[in-house]
Amino acid sequence: MNAAIAAVPLWVIVLIKSAILLLIVVTTFAYSMLAERKIMAWMQLRPGPNRVGPWGMMQPAADALKMMFKEDLTPNTADPLIYKLAPFISLITAMGTYAIIPFTGDSGGAYSVGDVNAGILFIFSLTSIGVYGISLAGWASGSKFPLLGSVRSTAQMISYELSMSMSVIGVLILTGSTSLAAIVNSQARVWFIVPQIVGFLIYLITAVAETNRAPFDLVEAETELVGGFHTEYSGLRFGLFFIAEYLNMITVSCLATLLFLGGWNPLFGPAGNPWIGLVWFLIKAGAFLFFYIWLRSTLPRLRYDRLMDFGWKVLLPVATLNLVVTAVIIAVRG
């Protein structure tokens, strides 16, 4: 059996793994969207979508169908090539991160499509490229509101990504590795949320800003910018942005789980079984997703100058301080 598997070329295995993962990820996207609509509805005293299938379970399919049959418009003033390319940049970078996210693991290693030893760097570089999708979309639309949206997006992403990286570096110092599997395995005894509580809180806040979600959704602030960077997009291309936004949300949830909540390490009960590990991972990531939805239906959007103030004058100094203190403690304790 093992010999038979060994005979299969690596690219075939990776291809199959990727296909399965893609299917799971897209389904997760669809139902996280439904979950968001449902939970937000409940918090706003509404029942939420419940007409398509039992409990509205087929709503994502109906939405997808609707998106597909909408007209794909390109404004006259748009730069056609970049305009059409931008959604794909967003989507591909959003999907790419899943290639290395380990969903579960045991003492032997992590279960992911590809185990990159600089995993956290890979993810950060991919999400940084994802900003291009949004900025180019706004710029290439040839319209004022998208442009404003993308300018905001760029500024916001840069400001908050600094603090985010700072908060994550604390974890990297504690682990001494940038491999996601190593980070999770070093949390077997105590999760990093305990020594890195400040880093965790900063990550929590900056992750919301990174994914352009309320209350930091200045990029697509409906009340000010029509639809922000995706004002001019319609149909499937708008859908791609939509998918990318939700995938990013799931990514940061997974990442928070891996970095601060011990990944597949159980809170209680037996450890080491990859299936139980997967369940724990999903529970933790799901809790994060719920928190983001909860956040969206609770807090109003920040004013743009307040957002920048908060990013540069509060988050960045605190993140730097956290990093310095962590580094000093590690250096002193050897």
Added chain:
Amino acid sequence: MSVDRRKNLYNVMALVRGFMTTFHFMFVKKPTIQYPSIKKQHAPRFHGLHELRRYADGKERCIGCELCAISCPANAITVIGAENTPADRYSPGERFAARYEIDELRCIFCGLCEEACPTDAIVLTPRFEMADYRRGAFVYAKDRLLVPPEAGVGSAPDERPNGIPSDLGSVSHVKSTVDIATGYEATNRGTILKEQRRGLAG
């Protein structure tokens, strides 16, 4: 400089309170009525789609007097009367409505036609689902307004067991020949009807 604590961005307790509020509301019972499947109970005197009544012998109540058309503030009603002949008799009187049309798009459902009618021929029922794709479909003629003979006479104020109540303001009357069994049970008219009768008897 005094800062209102409640408006402070960094007031964490306010944030926590906000989060608890939204979390609490997740479990509060939703007031939504799932409309097409569950229908809200209307007020007993709800003004909906009109209907033209008949007498117990099947004759039309409408005598083509056009009082409804005159009283209509929206000019929604058109009546063209004609003479009954012994061979071709529609109503007990001399005249009947040869044409009777109500433009439901103009109608403001005020019920003045009902009040003006000397024979209680035109009444407003609780039916309200009149949506259609064509504007022309909203002009209701006799073919849709006149109740079929087998639908009965309905309940009009002068046909109540105890006669016309002196205090009309406090007694609401239920007026439709549409039987509860024919599909309007959702408006719960049966219950209202029973309660009304009890109120009138006592």
